[in-house]
Amino acid sequence: MNAPPPLFMRSGMFAMTEFKGTDVTSVYFAIPIRARQRWFHGYCQLTDRHNPEKMCAPIIAHETYAMDSMTREES
Template structure:
């Protein structure tokens, strides 16, 4: 069986506080595709920034599975071979902390995740790809206002992510189908006018 290509995506802009970090851990908890949830494929490659206190808190919960220089892996696996890996990285002369989900069936995934985070965070101009904008919206939206297309949707679209929008009343729309105006309306003010970044 061929291993899937390494994927890396920032799923939250800013530094996640502890309650936000735990919500991000559960961002796929309601996904109806049990096979994907149990394999860890939904999480693998996702990452976000946390604070030092959150990093240290996670380090103290259980003895790590392993420690390597500026990273450690959680002993408990999320699903399949995917586990939480925490990073302490010097970026532009400043120490920052990150969390990522790595598929440890690929031994290179933690180092590739580290490289991807550093490359993303050292861009000369702050920017976001469309995918990052959509992932931030999904991450920041309360469970009551996001969900998955159900039986009322065409068969091919069932199980895809939806968010609640407001216009002439309220209505559900697929996350991937949001227009640029709808994306801007869903983002916090400080993120609305960032330039588009070319996906790596």
């Protein structure tokens, strides 16, 4: 049994063709954080075609902040 092709593929990002709702689908994307490639998954509403890119900004902010915060050993 073959898997269906992605709905779309962009640089470091693709969306599944199986929708979870009328216009919500899974999006997988790669974000370089601290010179390391990390993969993330999210559900995205595709009525606005820029929503997949908008999902990246809060993840980058959160992951960058998490790396800058002190550990228990440092406090």
